[in-house]
Amino acid sequence: MAQFGKPSLRHRVLPWFAGFDGPLAFAVFVLACAGMLIMYSSGYDHGTRFQDHGRNMLIAATIMFVVAQVPPQRLMALAVPLYVFGVTLLIAVAVFGITKKGAKRWLNVGVVIQPSEVLKIAMPLMLAWWFQKREGHLRPLDFVVAGVLLMVPVGLIMKQPDLGTSLLVLIAGLSVLYFAGMSWALIVPPVLIGVIGVALLVVFEPSLCADGNRWPVLHDYQQQRICTLLDPSRDPLGKGFHIIQGMIAIGSGGVFGMGFMKGTQTHLEFIPERTTDFIFAAYSEEFGLIGTLFLIVAFVFLILRGLAIALEAPSLFSRLLAGSVTMIFFAYAFVNMGMVSGILPVVGVPLPFISYGGTAMVTLGLAVGILMAISNAKRLVQS
Template sequence: MQFDKRAWLDRIKRMFAGFDRPLALIVFLLLCVGIVTLYSASLDVPGRVEDQLRNIMLTFVLMWALANVPPTTLMRFAVPLYTFGIALLVAVALFGLTRKGAKRWINVGVVIQPSEILKIATPLMLAWYYQRREGVMRWYDFLVGLVILAVPVGLIAKQPDLGTAVLVFAAGLFVIYFAGLSFKLIVPVLIAGVIAVASIAAFQDKICQPEVQWPLMHDYQKHRICTLLDPTSDPLGKGFHTIQAVIAIGSGGPLGKGWLKGTQAHLEFIPEKHTDFIFAVFSEEFGLAGGIVLLTLYMLLIARGLYIAANGATLFGRLLAGSLTMAFFTYAFVNIGMVSGILPVVGVPLPFMSYGGTALTTLGVAIGLIMSVARQKRLMQS
């Protein structure tokens, strides 16, 4: 039987027809940078890079599968997935496993963290809701959206898991904003936030005393914020992460110390250097120049995602792609901010850089959903 090269090439092209090439290229470059940095950060732990490569392969399969699923099909899973996720969060609150003072996991044959499901299910549910209300939207629809968002955010924050709660809240809030929420209603909240931050900074000597209780916050969350304002107040405790990460970033200089030559990382001064603080390892070895390249890749990722969202064929597609794209911005902003010492340490991974299968899978699913929206638009134009 004669081998038909052209037929095989056409078949391969059809297999990857769902991929948005610019977006796939950006993700590929970020994964390459991540593997290179992880190798340096994990010299003392053999096998970690191999584990991450397996995670990447699984993520690639999920990304490919979801990119080929029409958004109309995705809409059918919005309510069941959201309901299932909420049910699991309630089960965690009742029967969950407690580790390091947090109840975030549940054993259903395998141990899972249900809050990861809500990172996708919440914006999916909100996009479905506003798609159904298209053309007849009223002011109370935004209140309904806030309730849909508040339920998972409240359950996750209670675990407590402030980092994941922030990510779920941001992803959901972007859907509500893109659906038409007036910016005039957001401005007062932003002003209140600025006033609150300024007040904490101005009166930190008084309100950061051990006997002072902060409403709606755990003691460890209060301690993180107070340590952010003055890391030297607990240099060997909560402030250690921030101090060592800032030293690593600053010591990298304009061009960095070179790959595998970072002293802060290899002398074990940087905690969680393969996960939450991998940006400190990268900055020490590749310097300001490397940091600019990395930030450029993230900006290109966000720009491409927003382009796909703006050109989505349906309101559901536009809301879903827009919110998931801005979720990547939130991931990167919060992680780099906490490593650089301008935000509290909340345990948010750096997209496609940090080690870990669960977070990488969630990010891959998000990219696959964005590609699905792009594919629908291309099919309508062809």
């Protein structure tokens, strides 16, 4: 009579990792290693930043692992509740929020949280759910409703004000609209006209950036960031200091960099926010053009793998969600590198898996877990 022994620990644990997307996991691992390396260099004398960064990565990895086991159908069931919950928290922030440095972005619920981070995932979930329900009979009105669903949280986040997060939520939502069938002709031209219009006005009317002038719609700090981007030297020791020092650090790295732990701009503390928003400047200074290209290639590989998962996804909901989540990674990386390099305004967007930040790291882990779950669902359908 055959006897069956108890399965070994390896055989019991292995199925949990069977659904992991290897190329995606590899890209995230490479970026995480780069993040730990530069965080040690730029944050070793910055309290417990390095240890806290490692802890945040472990938390994000745990969330990624758990979410990767969740079928997309269950994620779809969370779309409406999570969106409503996120918008409710944003309204609570507007009424009861904590104000720091002139911005009301946080809520104390026993622990201090930043509810706008929830919308980075809740927004694409909600819009993907909306278009999935209307698959096969989409009408122009459906895109109008989706636009309203998008602009409600974006407007609440901008009012805090938090330009960086509102930009990421907007890009995530517009990505869903585009992947659902909306033409670029309806998305890109208004954005380009606004950007070019502001640039031309500031160039040909320098008085617009004079102290005391107020622009309609924009907050004072947003107005100053645009003016500083176009001419950082107008206030080199004040509002232009971040951009100038970031560009100096990137340039001083040269081709091969100054070496690990040898960045002068970093360790002499000329780079503001060297462990958070401007950590890319510290990385470029120490690892140079070669290291920067390596980092860019890793991000490009991550984004291409995410888009490949979206193309192969088994349902419209999965395709829209995977595509928009991937575009979040693109927006994070592009905006952060752009602002540190002086080609975009400083908007406070972290570099994925590199910058310090607990809430942002958890959001990134959740996003990777969603891509893993969709990739696993495709594999199960094919088998």
